[in-house]
Amino acid sequence: MSSHSPHPPHSPRQLAFIGLRDVHKGAYVDIALDRVLQKVSLPDHDRRLVTELVYGCARRQRTLDFLIDQLGKKKSHQQPKDLRTILHLGLYQLRYQERIPDSAAVNTTVQLAKENGFSGLTGFVNGLLRQYIRLVGGEDGSTSEFPPTLKLPENPVERLGILYSFPDWMIQVWIDQLGFAQTEELCQWMNKTPAIDLRVNPLRTSFNEVQATLESAGILSKPIPHLPQALRLIGSSGAIQNLPGFNEGWWTVQDSSAQLVGHLLDPQKGEVVIDACAAPGGKTTHIAELMGDKGKIWACDSIAHRLNKLKENIQRLKLQSIEICIGDSRNLPQFKNSGDRVLLDAPCSGLGTLHRHADARWRQTPETVQELSVLQKELLSHTSTFVKDGGVLVYATCTLHPKENEDVVSSFLAEHPNWVLEPPSFDSPAGKYSTTQGWIKVYPHQYDMDGFFMARLRKIR
Numbered sequence: 463m464s465s466h467s468p469h470p471p472h473s474p475r476q477l478a479f480i481g482l483r484d485v486h487k488g489a490y491v492d493i494a495l496d497r498v499l500q501k502v503s504l505p506d507h508d509r510r511l512v513t514e515l516v517y518g519c520a521r522r523q524r525t526l527d528f529l530i531d532q533l534g535k536k537k538s539h540q541q542p543k544d545l546r547t548i549l550h551l552g553l554y555q556l557r558y559q560e561r562i563p564d565s566a567a568v569n570t571t572v573q574l575a576k577e578n579g580f581s582g583l584t585g586f587v588n589g590l591l592r593q594y595i596r597l598v599g600g601e602d603g604s605t606s607e608f609p610p611t612l613k614l615p616e617n618p619v620e621r622l623g624i625l626y627s628f629p630d631w632m633i634q635v636w637i638d639q640l641g642f643a644q645t646e647e648l649c650q651w652m653n654k655t656p657a658i659d660l661r662v663n664p665l666r667t668s669f670n671e672v673q674a675t676l677e678s679a680g681i682l683s684k685p686i687p688h689l690p691q692a693l694r695l696i697g698s699s700g701a702i703q704n705l706p707g708f709n710e711g712w713w714t715v716q717d718s719s720a721q722l723v724g725h726l727l728d729p730q731k732g733e734v735v736i737d738a739c740a741a742p743g744g745k746t747t748h749i750a751e752l753m754g755d756k757g758k759i760w761a762c763d764s765i766a767h768r769l770n771k772l773k774e775n776i777q778r779l780k781l782q783s784i785e786i787c788i789g790d791s792r793n794l795p796q797f798k799n800s801g802d803r804v805l806l807d808a809p810c811s812g813l814g815t816l817h818r819h820a821d822a823r824w825r826q827t828p829e830t831v832q833e834l835s836v837l838q839k840e841l842l843s844h845t846s847t848f849v850k851d852g853g854v855l856v857y858a859t860c861t862l863h864p865k866e867n868e869d870v871v872s873s874f875l876a877e878h879p880n881w882v883l884e885p886p887s888f889d890s891p892a893g894k895y896s897t898t899q900g901w902i903k904v905y906p907h908q909y910d911m912d913g914f915f916m917a918r919l920r921k922i923r
């Protein structure tokens with residue numbers, strides 16, 4: 463084969479541009495990325511660059527638009543759509559990618575403009591990017607403010623929204639709960655690369671054995687305080703399925719705060735547990751492990767294909783106690799009064815896991831939150847009928863919006879006098895994270911784990 467291919471391979475930046483163009487037309491960012499990466503065979507470092515550019519530009523789009531607004535004569539939304547995407551790519555590299563020299567960021571962006579129908583505007587692209595370098599220099603944009611020449615609004619909500627690239631309404635929801643300084647810490651946390659935590663399966667191995675085996679494969683890890691099965695990977699690990707112990711069912715990928723939910727439920731051997739929103743099943747398999755795989759767990763979900771992952775994990779972890787049930791948990795009369803414990807890990811706006819989904823912050827709105835809170839209340843009201851007298855229900859979400867958390871639980875308790883909020887005992891893993899109100903609210907910047915809310919409710923008669 464000739465070494466001079468007539469069709470040079472796509473450059474990573476061109477691929478990122480194609481992916482982002484899809485995102486701006488409404489595609490989910492991971493689907494758009496998969497689509498471009500599937501078409502080509504790229505060396506690992508180029509794949510990583512495409513991935514970083516697509517996720518990064520999607521995540522930081524509000525900040526990048528602000529820079530275009532400040533540096534160009536026309537506002538970002540007045541620019542041709544594709545030109546705006548190209549400018550995002552250039553500015554993203556200058557502001558957030560320290561390893562890319564400024565000259566390379568500028569030249570490749572100018573080239574992108576040339577190749578995608580903007581030959582007449584290469585001078586503008588070059589000028590805008592060089593203006594950024596002149597004004598801001600080589601600062602690391604993930605932590606630094608802007609120089610005063612770039613005029614951020616006085617309003618603190620907008621300031622944080624622009625600086626860290628979140629919608630104003632989300633910032634406001636957090637400021638109301640945390641104040642300004644902690645909201646800024648939370649924003650910074652949500653823009654970091656997510657950690658990967660494993661949950662060791664004590665039915666197949668031990669914590670020490672997993673840690674040692676990982677170490678012999680060159681992967682360092684550390685325990686998480688108070689969580690007996692949790693192991694956090696340090697540094698990059700490559701494809702997770704290739705790590706030792708995966709095929710043997712020694713561990714499952716699950717964030718530490720999601721592991722807390724299983725401990726708060728505290729299921730016991732021989733019990734009947736109903737997991738009302740189970741797919742993809744991270745918590746269902748944890749419950750089985752905590753019960754020594756003895757008893758019965760009903761794993762229900764309304765979306766059948768989302769349960770396939772659970773089926774795979776049941777096989778891989780070699781569990782016997784889980785039974786699958788496809789259906790709407792707002793209407794499953796067969797479970798009335800049959801559960802010793804019920805888990806309702808409700809569908810939510812995901813405000814606690816925004817670092818894992820680059821475009822999630824732009825997809826949720828106050829209206830979607832409102833709709834979700836209605837669904838959550840309906841689910842809680844019906845699934846509470848599954849619980850036997852004296853039994854327990856844990857309500858959990860991975861969001862940080864009071865309308866989906868405290869409000870749902872408080873209005874349930876107000877309408878159901880035979881239920882009480884039961885705080886975890888202090889010596890249990892969940893007890894270490896409990897709040898004075900009796901529920902658990904994990905703020906990610908405080909505990910360095912995904913944001914979560916969970917409350918244990920007991921049916922007293």
Ligand SMILES: C[S@@+](CC[C@H](N)C(=O)[O-])C[C@H]1O[C@@H](n2cnc3c(N)ncnc32)[C@H](O)[C@@H]1O
Pocket residue numbers: 738739740741742743744745746762763764765768789790791792807808809810841
């Ligand atoms: C937060 S996820 C659950 C995550 C899961 N517990 C885990 O740990 O892997 C919420 C789930 O609720 C399901 N769901 C949404 N509405 C539902 C309903 N009305 N009835 C049952 N499941 C529902 C969704 O399909 C989704 O899989």
